Amino acid sequence: MKNIGYLAQDISILHRQYYKDTREQFNQLELNPTAACILLTIGDYPNITQNHVARQLVVDKGLATREINKMEKLDYLTKQNGVGKTKVLQLTQLGSQVVEKIQKIRTDWWENKFSETGLNSDSPLVSAIETVVESFTAEEEID
Numbered sequence: 001m002k003n004i005g006y007l008a009q010d011i012s013i014l015h016r017q018y019y020k021d022t023r024e025q026f027n028q029l030e031l032n033p034t035a036a037c038i039l040l041t042i043g044d045y046p047n048i049t050q051n052h053v054a055r056q057l058v059v060d061k062g063l064a065t066r067e068i069n070k071m072e073k074l075d076y077l078t079k080q081n082g083v084g085k086t087k088v089l090q091l092t093q094l095g096s097q098v099v100e101k102i103q104k105i106r107t108d109w110w111e112n113k114f115s116e117t118g119l120n121s122d123s124p125l126v127s128a129i130e131t132v133v134e135s136f137t138a139e140e141e142i143d
Helices: 006-028 033-044 050-057 061-073 093-117 124-137
Strands: 077-081 087-091
Touching (some): 033 050
Antiparallel strands (some): 077 087
16 A cells, blocks of 8 residues: 555646646636636635635635736626725626636546546545545635
């Protein structure tokens, strides 16, 4: 059995392969992987703030801000003033359509990989990974 320390490397391999396989589809939407994840997060948490997006995705606030500004110019989302200096994010109609496309790209890729390997979404591995990710992202409840 492989040392569990290799799990991070294996997850990185999956991550890179996913983006390699889907790069062209995301390019057609004028998105990179981080931007796609940001849109998905905004879709999952309406009225989320920029800071919450950065924390939820465990990305640098500056990177999140740059990507959010690009997507605002693409008319995928809007920023509105929140409490204090916070910016509240909402998907536009076009952004909602793009989120549906991103979800399909992601779902199709994973369903394909799972069917090729005989795994399914009920695999204990899936819930184990979700538990570890939640330990990083559940520090603060998102409204």
